[in-house]
Amino acid sequence: MATVNRRYLIAPLQNIAGSQIPSEEEVLGLLICRIEVKKKSVREAANDVVKIVIELWLKARIPFQRKDTILAKIEKLHKEFGNVKRNMGRAGSQAVREEVFKKRTKNLFDVAATNALDVLTNEEDKAFLLTQRKPGRRGQLGSVDTRLAAVEARAAQRRELQERQRQRAEDEASTSMTPVELESSSISADETAEEESGDDEEARPPKRPRRAMTNVITPSVAACLDRTKMTDRGAVHVLSAAAHSLGHDVSKLNINRSSIRRHRRKHRTDARVALKEELRGGCTLIVLWDGKLMQNLTTKKNVERLPILVSGNGTVQLLNVLKLPNGTGSEMAKAVVGALEDWDLTERIGGMSFDTTSSNTGRNNGACVLIEQQLKKYHHWKFIDRSQFEPGDSHPHVRPLLDPVEKNWFQSTLINHKGLRDDYRELLELTVIFLGQELVALALFDPLVTVEEKRQILTSLHITVGDESPAKRPKLPSQAVSGLQLQDMASTNTRRFFQKLRLEDGFLDADPATWLEREDFRTAAAFVEEIAVINDHAERGVALIQEYNRRLTQDEEQLQFLLQVVSRHRAKFPDSRKKTVAVGVAAHQEQEH
Template sequence: MHLKEDFPTLIQNKQPGTSETTMRKNFITPKLVAVLDRCQLSMRDSVFILEATIEALGYNTDEFPISKSSIQRIRTEKRKERAEAIKVRFQNEVPDVVTVHWDGKLLPALDTRKSKEERLPIVISYANKEQLINVPRLESSSGSGQAQAVWNAIVDWNLEDKVQILCCDTTASNTGHINGACVLLEQKLNRDMLIFACRHHVYELVLKSVFEVKISQVTANPDIPLFKKFRDNWNGVDPDKAQCYKKKLALHLTVSEIDNLLEFYRTELTKEIVRDDYRELIELSVIFLGGDTQRKFKIRPPGAMHQARWMARAIYSLKISLLSDQFKITIKDKTALLDVCLFIVTSYVKPWLQCILAVKAPYQDLCFLKSMKAYEKIDKSISKAALQKIIQHLWYLTDEISVLSLFDDDVDQETKGKMVENLTKENLSTHGKRYIPSKEELCGPLYEKNIYDFISVRSKSLFDRLKIDDSFLHECPATWSSNASFQEARKKVSTLRAVNDAAERAVKLIQDYHGVITVEEEQKQFLLRCVQEHRKIYPDCKKQTLKRKFIE
């Protein structure tokens, strides 16, 4: 669907209290409406800015519709037109297989009779694209309430036959066996679905368990006493005088292992990193490993603490450990923090950064499981806590999802060959949506398994679900790089995301625009859709970016 912008067009304007009409120049285009919305400008602020701009350009302000009522009417109309055009364009372009993401957020209620309201951003993703389709208000945040809201959005956008993957956090309201949103959505869709449990959420749970076993006070509230004390005394420390823990690291890691970690972190820093806290975590890890010999990285002042973000606790812990010589801290707390930081830097940050791609999830989770078992040699309490948590979340080691490792470059050809052989193997286990190890497996065999041990004849269902031509399975893995069907299959699965970041970005969007510009429900949905589109087209205000066409 195409929209055309002319500057300016003539519109008919009726004079209040008379039958006279005048012709006004309508210069408020869809792009201008999107900019006003993105910048959160009220109708009143828009009048001041537009009137001054028209005057500065040498035009007669009487010739333009710049009253509050005119601007509100035009913005409302064009916002609706644009939002509907976005929906039609999406429906024309959407492929046969998509993922639906959702994540609830409790916000201040706009209704004076209530103090809070639950919103559920719902996002569709495919390839490298994301589309916010709705942010409904929930009467109940239960599994049934969320499932109904997601289902309504899917039906409204005609996606009933296209949604094949459900991506969400692993809370009971989402993944419960009876009343979880995923189970209820499967019933509504009348078919079995792939469940992509958010791996960032899973790994944050692992980090939480490690903190709990080492430092009990970190779970009490967002204002953790130790971290608050560090923040309050920041002006008394010199961030350029960070400690080096090479001797401590040498007790547990070889020189080559430390060098490999540093190489990995330095390579990550050359990539485009979406979040600033990810970059900060990597930089602190390099400093901790003694890799910042040229002192390129600066330890930033401690930022906000959030109860739900264990990433912030990791960053705080690293800063306190690196600057502990300048900060009054008990030996017990210093030792505990150092143990946590050693785990974070050597065993946690790397898998965290590699969480995103679904094709890497099965093999990486298996490797992390084994590494936590091996961590017993360094710290038994951390190893036990991490294992107890990750074992509860082996979502990517089920028959159907583990076969994604065929497309993982970290898996060697010999292993892929054995995976193909096992595609004919019957599997009598009934793990369902996640792999649940038996007591016998937990005693040892689980940690000896390879990724091909999780493959069976049921793994083939993935190819049907994702509409993948599996003819490459008849060829030797060594020839797959030149096999057309493999390359096409790899292209399809390589963009699948195993994290719920798309929904988290939508949560941030609704937080930014909650109660802004409009409180009318339909217009709120239109506004969020239009702002998301404008942010995609213009992620920054560089001149080259601003030259991009707003309307195709």
């Protein structure tokens, strides 16, 4: 231990020598020497000390913390020393403080990894760390383990040899890919080549056979292999047989497992980038999600998976199928918002579609509420597909029998019955949500609603002042719903429907009989017609991850890319009929050109 001179409490040190890992006193001594003697800043001095500390811990063969963590600990120790030094020379309790600090710095400057004792396999190393952690740092580093040193030296030689072999292989590959000059009609060029080669031709080593350069894994082929769950090794056999049957020389084609794997991974990444570009635009979207418990990629432990999709403008796009630590509303909200931010869609979300579980619809911690808070949009909608509740046509002789059920039993039994089951009550409440002050605007696009009814809705829309914060769901049975008409639900709040979907609403000031002649109404009607909001899409996302989980990859990122590629391919080729495939291929070729 080489000292410089004596200072307050801690002696500056140039370096550390010994058979122990450093104490706090030694670390402070190294730091003070570089600050006060070498005139370095605290950060520069701390960086120098970090290197010395890491070198000593490496010598002890004990796992240690990250460099930035060690740096922060050194700076914190220096700050504590400064607090003690600030009151230097004072009477009273200062002497006690100095004694406590001096005694403390005799102990180990502990930067061992939190799991160091679990990682260490040598019992002597474990015992050494434990004794160093005791007051006074008892224990010494043993002599050099010659056997272990020889093993590590051989391992280093192997790594160096592998690196040289890898570099040589890359050089040969790059050489084999250089353009080959074809035969020229120029005689002088041929003669020059012969003169340059001369007698050296016999001295040259034999050339290695050129690698096949014709690639067969196009984005379309890669997507087909992913959709059909074809492994890389299986693809080698299928592609080779198909190429041979079409009259190609398989030896000239780049068909091997590693090349196929590399190209498939590349095309998946490229497909994700293309999907993000295709989804750019200004139309409003609906976000859908649905959770499912399933087996993890690499272990037998079950994990929560959350497929997240968006729909709008006639398309449905899978964003992610994320793995969650649990199925709480907080985790689901975090995953949904994260996916929307990743795809840059947070400003385009106008509604949500999800299953009515407590984790989604909880009043305080439900995913729906938390997503609204995080997106700072407090009036999203929960859509219910009306086709799920529309009755079909009844036979003329049966209709009179059903009328009493529809008018009397529905109201008296389902709404007013005190023992109503919770799931029935929830269904009724959700059905009425569809007819809220905002969503009643959907009736304006319904061809089954008469022109006169639409006029009455418009009258209420212009005259009736809506609630500042309308209820998102009615309270049954206290809130009467029988006898209500569509116009009774419309108010000035109904215009919010068009604002949130970014739709022109100029036609609301015109007579409904003339709407079909107006471009703004036709545009809005087409948009509303194409909104896919039923949760079947999220359930298809669940089925997709169940089908491909643990099949083609164990890499989480590649799994996300794989699911997006398959989802896109299924949208382009919904079935395997020849006509469908031909149309899809033609559309793809036209898009490429």
